[in-house]
Amino acid sequence: MKSLKTNRPLKDKNEIALAAAVVLTEIASSDHVVDKFERTVIHNGLKSLFKLSDEATIGLMARAKAQLSSMRSSSAQAEALRDALDPASKRAIAQVIDNLIRCNGVVDSVEIYLRKRFREILGITEDIM
Numbered sequence: 001m002k003s004l005k006t007n008r009p010l011k012d013k014n015e016i017a018l019a020a021a022v023v024l025t026e027i028a029s030s031d032h033v034v035d036k037f038e039r040t041v042i043h044n045g046l047k048s049l050f051k052l053s054d055e056a057t058i059g060l061m062a063r064a065k066a067q068l069s070s071m072r073s074s075s076a077q078a079e080a081l082r083d084a085l086d087p088a089s090k091r092a093i094a095q096v097i098d099n100l101i102r103c104n105g106v107v108d109s110v111e112i113y114l115r116k117r118f119r120e121i122l123g124i125t126e127d128i129m
Helices: 013-031 036-050 054-069 075-084 087-102 109-122
Strands: none
Touching: 013 036, 013 054, 013 075, 013 087, 013 109, 036 054, 036 087, 075 087, 075 109, 087 109
């Protein structure tokens, strides 16, 4: 897999999938604990969006977690997704973000802020969740 480069549009499916995984992992980790419900939503979302096998999805999630651990935020990855994806794909990622935030029954202010921030970066109109 190529390393993520945000100074040019993403073209490789693996780069795009990694950028999405990093964004989703940041949201899930906002409360410092990624629970089984959040892992399931991320796994199923990535698998569906990028047509990945279970094994590839698990590896992608591990790479995203490792990459995020050395970053301050995933805004650059969200910007890369904005530049690389068509409107329907951006909406699909926004839907996974919404599912991720709601999945464990607890929606906190940090998750609401991250949802708003990533929707703005992706250029998606704010919808009521």
